[in-house]
Amino acid sequence: MVRSQPFDVAIIGGGIAGLSVALRLPEHMRVVVFTKGQFGESNTRYAQGGLAVALGADDSPALHFQDTIAAGAGLCDEAAVRILVEQAPEAVRWLIQLGVQFDRANPGSEGHATPDGLLLGREGAHSRWRVLHAGGDATGAEIERALMAALRARSSITLYEKTFVERLLLRDGRCIGVEALDCEGQRFTLQARATVLANGGAGGLWLHTSNPAGATADGTALAWQAGAAVTDLEFMQFHPTVLVAHNETHLISEAVRGEGAYLRNHAGERFMPRYSAQAELAPRDVVARAILSEMQAEQTDHQYLDLRHLPAEKMHARFPTISALCRQHGLDLAKDLLPIEPAAHYCMGGVLVDTAGRTTVPALYAVGEVACTGVHGANRLASNSLLEGLVYGVRIADELAAGWNGTARAALTHTATLITYDDALEADSIPFACVDEQTLRCTRQELRQLMWRSVSLSRDQEGLLTAQQQARALRAQLAHAHVEDEAQPRLVETLNMLLVAELVIAAALERRESRGSHWRQDYQGTNVDLAGHRFVFLSPHAARCAQKEVAVHA
Numbered sequence: 001m002v003r004s005q006p007f008d009v010a011i012i013g014g015g016i017a018g019l020s021v022a023l024r025l026p027e028h029m030r031v032v033v034f035t036k037g038q039f040g041e042s043n044t045r046y047a048q049g050g051l052a053v054a055l056g057a058d059d060s061p062a063l064h065f066q067d068t069i070a071a072g073a074g075l076c077d078e079a080a081v082r083i084l085v086e087q088a089p090e091a092v093r094w095l096i097q098l099g100v101q102f103d104r105a106n107p108g109s110e111g112h113a114t115p116d117g118l119l120l121g122r123e124g125a126h127s128r129w130r131v132l133h134a135g136g137d138a139t140g141a142e143i144e145r146a147l148m149a150a151l152r153a154r155s156s157i158t159l160y161e162k163t164f165v166e167r168l169l170l171r172d173g174r175c176i177g178v179e180a181l182d183c184e185g186q187r188f189t190l191q192a193r194a195t196v197l198a199n200g201g202a203g204g205l206w207l208h209t210s211n212p213a214g215a216t217a218d219g220t221a222l223a224w225q226a227g228a229a230v231t232d233l234e235f236m237q238f239h240p241t242v243l244v245a246h247n248e249t250h251l252i253s254e255a256v257r258g259e260g261a262y263l264r265n266h267a268g269e270r271f272m273p274r275y276s277a278q279a280e281l282a283p284r285d286v287v288a289r290a291i292l293s294e295m296q297a298e299q300t301d302h303q304y305l306d307l308r309h310l311p312a313e314k315m316h317a318r319f320p321t322i323s324a325l326c327r328q329h330g331l332d333l334a335k336d337l338l339p340i341e342p343a344a345h346y347c348m349g350g351v352l353v354d355t356a357g358r359t360t361v362p363a364l365y366a367v368g369e370v371a372c373t374g375v376h377g378a379n380r381l382a383s384n385s386l387l388e389g390l391v392y393g394v395r396i397a398d399e400l401a402a403g404w405n406g407t408a409r410a411a412l413t414h415t416a417t418l419i420t421y422d423d424a425l426e427a428d429s430i431p432f433a434c435v436d437e438q439t440l441r442c443t444r445q446e447l448r449q450l451m452w453r454s455v456s457l458s459r460d461q462e463g464l465l466t467a468q469q470q471a472r473a474l475r476a477q478l479a480h481a482h483v484e485d486e487a488q489p490r491l492v493e494t495l496n497m498l499l500v501a502e503l504v505i506a507a508a509l510e511r512r513e514s515r516g517s518h519w520r521q522d523y524q525g526t527n528v529d530l531a532g533h534r535f536v537f538l539s540p541h542a543a544r545c546a547q548k549e550v551a552v553h554a
């Protein structure tokens with residue numbers, strides 16, 4: 001069923017990226033926003049530490065640029081990073097105008113602040129205090145609250161919540177809208193002149209993750225099925241400090257280490273100075289691997305975060321959300337050693353876009369965690385992802401508002417290796433079967449276990465090949481499955497996870513070196529020839545178009 005007249009812009013996602021696009025578009029444009037869960041439920045909502053921007057008196061976009069490039073381990077796209085850091089101050093001012101209330105210094109109070117009184121936090125691999133935060137450690141919740149309030153006040157924006165986008169519509173190779181399932185399981189289509197993927201991340205593919213349940217890589221799967229190129233999927237960031245308690249995992253922000261917390265092993269040793277001169281504030285990949293190495297040496301499944309030497313009252317006030325979370329698990333943030341482990345956190349790769357947010361499919365854009373602009377390289381600098389969603393969201397909206405050329409698409413550059421990945425399953429391996437929610441749950445659990453076992457902090461060819469076979473076999477079991485109407489979104493979500501897992505594994509197999517968050521046990525060195533070099537994956541049909549494109553741009 002086709003619903004309503006065509007929209008100007010369809011946006012899939014209600015986190016910082018999608019909402020920035022929606023709110024920045026002029027009011028005369030007809031805009032629709034989809035979220036698969038309730039509005040406000042997104043990775044954005046759970047962001048703790050904050051949003052990086054060079055606003056301090058001793059800071060500059062040039063320093064922010066340097067830190068981002070250094071953390072990215074030789075893979076950042078410098079032009080994209082320059083745009084990120086230089087356009088950040090203005091984009092943040094716009095965010096504040098929309099109603100986001102970042103924490104401010106009280107007159108005469110201690111702490112680092114901008115000249116106009118915004119408090120600044122410090123996080124790993126940042127050379128300056130530059131992280132704006134809200135509600136102490138509830139930055140994402142405040143951003144989501146303010147943007148949702150602004151959105152609801154706009155009558156030109158149609159909101160579809162609990163509506164699952166399952167497919168992109170194409171005509172003559174160009175994206176013309178979406179097919180979606182509403183909360184009653186009714187399928188409908190909507191046409192739009194431009195479609196923006198802002199679906200967020202992929203943490204849900206791993207057994208241990210900081211992400212909420214909805215991070216199932218839908219956007220990457222939608223783009224891939226529409227023939228868009230994807231890249232850098234081998235780079236999944238594992239956050240060093242996720243609290244492990246009662247079989248639950250909860251992020252403990254890097255800002256806690258920014259305030260001076262230590263990491264300790266079971267012998268009580270503060271071990272990070274042995275691994276890096278930056279100690280606890282080294283880039284995330286370095287800290288996460290150091291924790292893994294201590295866990296392996298001690299044969300334990302966690303290490304400890306220690307705030308006991310820091311002023312208790314100040315810590316509870318600075319981190320109210322984390323403090324409450326610890327209390328729920330019988331821990332006192334300031335008095336107890338907190339058991340932590342690394343867990344899947346942020347996907348640096350995704351749908352390949354240029355600096356205008358265009359994918360390789362005309363009229364299809366991508367922004368936020370689902371997109372790969374190249375700003376994060378092989379390892380994201382803390383608090384740069386909310387910023388990326390904001391800055392690049394604004395850029396996409398400004399391009400669309402300026403009367404865009406609907407045929408433009410991202411060009412593939414000659415610094416990439418193009419790889420055609422054939423995801424077709426052998427027809428006789430696919431059973432027709434009715435499956436229920438329980439089967440889908442089991443499949444997802446199996447996938448998450450195998451990704452954790454073989455595709456996490458340490459990888460090798462043998463494990464990756466086995467994982468690839470297993471992921472493919474799981475996808476074959478569901479490819480022709482039938483479910484009840486209301487379970488249809490869960491089935492598509494599960495298939496999306498399986499497909500993207502295969503692409504992640506293919507990318508991890510291809511990069512035969514260790515760089516940033518991608519650590520190959522069988523290729524432990526960094527290959528200088530692969531600095532700045534991307535592996536770009538295309539489906540067989542898209543590959544044929546890309547060859548022509550490369551001939552033009554190389």
Ligand SMILES: Cc1cc2nc3c(=O)[nH]c(=O)nc-3n(C[C@H](O)[C@H](O)[C@H](O)COP(=O)(O)OP(=O)(O)OC[C@H]3O[C@@H](n4cnc5c(N)ncnc54)[C@H](O)[C@@H]3O)c2cc1C
Binds near residue numbers: 212
């Ligand atoms: C616990 C935690 C703490 C973090 N802390 C920080 C931090 O301090 N600073 C920082 O910079 N970053 C932080 N991050 C990362 C950051 O929060 C995310 O990268 C960022 O919020 C992603 O924003 P987004 O708009 O791209 O996607 P999201 O905020 O994840 O939004 C995705 C949206 O897409 C919708 N969607 C997805 N698939 C479909 C579909 N098929 N159909 C319809 N709708 C769909 C979802 O419903 C949702 O609305 C943190 C992440 C986590 C999990």
